[in-house]
Amino acid sequence: MPLRFLIELGNRPLPTAVTCPRQLRHVTLLKATGLIEATLAISHAQQRSTTAAFVRGITSDGIQEIIDATGRSPACFNWHEKNNLALEFLRFLERVDFPVIVKEKQECDSAAILINQRLIHGAVDDVEDGEHREAVIRGLTGVAREFFSRRIEDAATAPRTWPTSADMTVG
Numbered sequence: 001m002p003l004r005f006l007i008e009l010g011n012r013p014l015p016t017a018v019t020c021p022r023q024l025r026h027v028t029l030l031k032a033t034g035l036i037e038a039t040l041a042i043s044h045a046q047q048r049s050t051t052a053a054f055v056r057g058i059t060s061d062g063i064q065e066i067i068d069a070t071g072r073s074p075a076c077f078n079w080h081e082k083n084n085l086a087l088e089f090l091r092f093l094e095r096v097d098f099p100v101i102v103k104e105k106q107e108c109d110s111a112a113i114l115i116n117q118r119l120i121h122g123a124v125d126d127v128e129d130g131e132h133r134e135a136v137i138r139g140l141t142g143v144a145r146e147f148f149s150r151r152i153e154d155a156a157t158a159p160r161t162w163p164t165s166a167d168m169t170v171g
Contacts, residue, residue, distance in 0.1 A: 002026045002029045002030050002035075003065065003069055005023060005026035005027075005030070006026075006030055006035055006036070006058070006062055006065060006066060007066055007069060007070060007074070009030075009036065009055060009058060010058060010062075010063070010066045010074025010075065011074065011075050014055060014056065014057050014058070015054060015055055015056045015057065015085060015088050015089075015106070016054075016055050016088060017052060017053070017054055017055075017088050017089075017091040017092040017094075017095075018052065018053040018054075018055060019051075019052050019053075019094075019095050024050045024051075024052070024053055025050075027040070027050075027053040027055060028040060028050055028053075030062070031053075034059055034061055034062075035058065035059055035061055035062035035065055036055055036056075036057065036058050036059060036062055037055070037056045037057045037058075037059060038053050038054060038055045038056060039053065039054045039056070039092075039102060039104065039107060040052075040053050041053065041054075041092070041095060041096035041097065041100065042097075043097050044097045051095050051096060051097065052092050052094075052095035052096055053092070054088070054089060054092040054107070056104065056106060056107075058074065085106060085109070085110050086109075086110040086113040086114055086117075088110075089107060089110035089111070089114065090110075090114055090119055090120070090144065093114075093120060093137065093140060094140070094144075094148055098137065098138055098139045099122075099136060099137060099138050099139075100136075100137040101134060101135070101136050101137075102134070102135045102137070103127075103132070103133070103134050103135075105133065107135065108124050108133040108134065108135045111124055111135035111137055112124045112135070114144075118141055118143055119140065119141055119143055119144040119147075120137050120138075120139065120140055120141060120144060121137070121138040121139050121140075121141060122135060122136050122137035122138050122139075123135070123136055
């Protein structure tokens, strides 16, 4: 249910990248109803499905829905540290079809950081009046791809520890 997922988002540090297919359906609905601010990555394939989402925050209407449902204000807090935001945005970009065009200020700032760190290929430009920005992201660099492949490899080769009978003793 999207309301349950909205409450879950209210207890997470935002922004966050969402890649789980079930959660993506919730994000799409919550964005369409104006309860969250998010950018959706739509595949270029024939079925045009959402492949990832970058949830930036919960709107005032979304916060009111959480209060109505739970009786208390959500514990969400925004991470406005630029590097954390950029890393979450990079995680979002891991699952998208390129090229990607973003126009939100936070996403353009994150794209600029990632371009400067040579993690993505792209450009950030001022649009028309100089107040608006737009970032065109063409893809991940080899450094970023190596980071993601190393992360997956580390998870796959991590030793699995099974609980022993000593771990399960009570008392």
